[in-house]
Amino acid sequence: MANNREDLEHKDDVEYLEDDNDEEYLDDPDNKDFLDNNANARGDNETTTLADITRALHADPIAGTVLRARISHTLRERGNKKARTKWRHALRHPLTLEYRKKLEAMLPGSREYKVANKRIQEIDRINVMGTEAEKKKFLTNTLKFILPRFYSSQCKTGKRYPGDGGPDPQVETDHESDKEWEDLQLQQQDGNGARHKRTNLSTKTKNISARKRFAKMENEQRQKFLAKKLDQHHHRKANTNPRPSTEEEKRLAKLKTRSFRERQSKRMANLSEEQQTAFKARKSEQRSASEKLKALRKSRAFDLPSQHQRAALGRQWRTNPEFEQFKAQFAQDESSILILDVEFSRVLRKVFEVALGRLKSGKVLVDNRIRHDCTDTELLNLPNGQAMGFMTRSILLGTLKNVYGSSDRRKCSGLRTPAEIAKMIIEAGVTPTSIIVVWHQSTMDLDLLRELIESTGYYNVLPPKVNCIPMIPQFRENLPRKFTAKLDILFPLLFAGHHLVGTNHRAGPDIQMLRLMTLLLIQLQKPPAERDLSDFPGTTQEDIMQAQVPRTELQKWPGIGFTLAPTLLREAIQVASWPLVKDGGDKDESEELIKDSE
DNA sequence: AGGAGGGCCGACGACATTTG
DNA sequence: CAAATGTCGTCGGCCCTCCT
Structure with missing residues (x-):
């Protein structure tokens, strides 16, 4: 060594x-x-x-x-931690408290008082704003100590602190650990x-x-x-880019972002229509490449659960009381469980597409785009009348294009007005007691759908918030720390080669994926031997059956021990051969793109 | 036996990240 | 952007071990 x-x-x-x-x-x-x-x-x-x-x-x-x-x-760090603990314990030590009491009892003008008061003030100062080095020094250095010398052998017969004539200290404690x-x-x-x-x-x-x-x-x-x-x-990834810590750094970072955005808007304005399209296409291509690479890197962690070091699919997944209740109701009355996905904008609080289906059968009850009888500009008006930022607008236009397609959205098929959607939902037999499953962290999907329906005068159609089960937390509980819960990454991992792979962010396919994921979760929460995987594609069955607990520490270390599905492996090789985008925040990436496009 | 050192754990809060 | 969740450091309380 x-x-x-x-x-x-x-x-x-x-x-x-x-x-x-x-x-x-x-x-x-x-x-x-x-x-x-x-x-x-x-x-x-x-x-x-x-x-x-x-x-x-x-x-x-x-x-x-x-x-x-x-x-x-x-x-x-251990040393510092020890000093901190020692300091903390010393401060709460009965003798320290005693010391303060003695000080109060002293005559304020006396020399003893002055000495003791100075010491107490110094202790308080160090406690509040002192460095760890100071604490260490005063705890260990016998000449410059500041806390009462509880442990010094020299004090066995003497006083331990001013005004004290009390018993001898107990032990000479080992301070050299x-x-x-x-x-x-x-x-x-x-x-x-x-x-x-x-x-x-x-x-x-x-x-x-x-x-x-x-x-x-x-x-x-x-x-x-x-x-x-x-x-x-x-699991150290998060620490590679140092975060701005001081106020000044934060301010500078904000300024940098703002000036970058301003420059970007300017440049975009100067570009011709064609150049703009080319830039966007290039950017989205690069972004998807870097996203894929990121996903792939993360997917390597899939077989490295943080604490118990067992392959995620090979063990029984944890569950929680709410989900147990949900499963009980699912077993009792299959038809009351529904799956929902809504494409919406949180900023605008507007809904673009709704898909609703039954969990067990996968029967689609609603899968329609919402008819908005207005121009894009009107549609993108913020509720509070404020101007929308360049990035927000770009993202929203992207969402709209994804949902309604590139041509005129008023000519789309399957357009329905909110009132028609409400009627469809009622006719499908949805009641306020139905349970609704969503792929989300919160119940936002259901909330916005309710807003949409209530705006047309139909009330008490949809169940309350408590009947909405967000699936992301359920999955996250069982995924290794920091593993993404994005549907567009998780689904291909679990259902490699499935025809739904790559069809994200459209309500129809999303609920089908949600359905498969939910049914799979129910199976994964059973002990491996009792699982019934017959409803799932062959590759998924294989993946789950083959997921093995890494046998040796060496396997765990580089991440061997979980077989990647063949399709994903192919993609892995393909992605790995792409030129590497230099790792950094999104901002840096866009900076580079701008430079590239010139 | 009982005091001191020190580790561990849950609660808490500030802050960061991840989703749609 | 907003909500939910994750992360990290600190604090108090508790318990174990060591020491005389």
């Missing part, structure tokens, strides 16, 4: 610099050689321990440096068993017990600590 004191001293630089490299490095499938080689050399039968992985990681020139930097960072832990680390890394020799008997005994303690720590905490590190390694 190449770790040494210098590494620890320069950890800040190392860590910061290596952070991004590491991300790219591990994301690139070609660079995982060191792990694969390691796996081959050991053979499949041999159990791979966490220690083996750690060794492999440490041996790698890049990943090793990163890992060591991380470990030293965590050690430092931090140092010893670091010593132990260094000693292990050097592979050198020699310890610093201490002449003092009491410290020697202390060392033996400390060594015992740390031997135990090594077995339990070290394993835990490393496992946590490895886990974090996968």
Whole structure:
């Protein structure tokens, strides 16, 4: 192991610099050689321990440096955490409280009072705005301590704080744990068993017990600590782009965004019609490419559940009381459960398309676009009369185009007025006791549909909010941490090759996907052996049957252990061969696009 | 036996992200 | 954009371990 004191001293630089490299490095499938080689050399039968992985990681020139930097960072954090806890405990210590009481009882003019008061004020200052270093210093440095010296052996016969003549302090407590832990680390890394020799008997005994303690720590905490590190390694994506932290940074970020948008609007205005179309087409192409790539990267995490490290599809999915109730009603009265998807704009509070069907049979009750007898400009008027931003407008126009098609939307087929929709819903037998399932985080779909229907004078047609079951939370509960719950990514993963793949954001296909996802969820919540997958496509059945628990730590680490469906694999190869868009926020991406289009 | 250190956990709140 | 959810750090309370 190449770790040494210098590494620890320069950890800040190392860590910061290596952070991004590491991300790219591990994301690139070609660079995982060191792990694969390691796996081959050991053979499949041999159990791979966490220690083996750690060794492999440490041996790698890049990943090793990163890992060591991380470990030293965590050690430092541990130290800070200890200081914080110690400080917190010291402040709530009865003697500290006593000390404050004594101060109140003192004569304000006396020298004792002045000294004690100064100390208390300093304690409060450090407590509120002091740095961790200050806290550490005052907790450990016997010469510059600020809290009462509860633990000093020198105080055994003396006073512990001004005005105190009370009992002796109990023990001389070991304050060197931090140092010893670091010593132990260094000693292990050097592979050198020699310890610093201490002449003092009491410290020697202390060392033996400390060594015992740390031997135990090594077995339990070290394993835990490393496992946590490895886990974090996968889930660290969010931290790569530093967020603006200070007010000033936030202000600057906002200004930057605004000026970018202004520039973009200007440039767009100067472009000819053709150029604009070309730009938009190019942008949407690039965006979908980068979205696909993102989805693919995320999909690698699908077999890496955060805590219990088991393949998501291979285990029984969790459920909750509300969903149990829903399932009970579904078993009792299938026809009362409906699936709903509404294409709408939250800003305008307008509905563009409604699809309603039965969950069990998939029978479609309503699948119509809403007739709006007005021009696009009128349709896009904000309710409060404010002007709409460039981006908002572009997004809305995109939605409209997606729903109504590119030609005149008043010539679309299947247009219905809100009143006609209301009638259809009533005729289909929807009652206020029906249960409505939506693919959403909230009940917004149902709310807007209700608004639409009530605007035509039909009341008490739709069930109340409580009868609406948003499916996203149900799925999210069972997906690995940070795994997307977007239907357009989740559905292709679970139903690879299904004809509905790629037909998102139209109400009709959306409810069909919602139906399949809901029925699948019900099956996934059963123990694997009791599942009835006969209603689902062959590929889905295979995926679920084949999802296996990763056998070794090594499999878990690079994300092996879950077979990607063949179609998705093909797409993966295709996507991987595209030129890589440099990773960054959407803004950067658009910036590049603008430059490209010139 | 009882006090001190210190870890763990849930509650909480500020802030970020993810959806449509 | 708005709502829901996720993340992260802090705090108080509780409990375990160690020490004399």
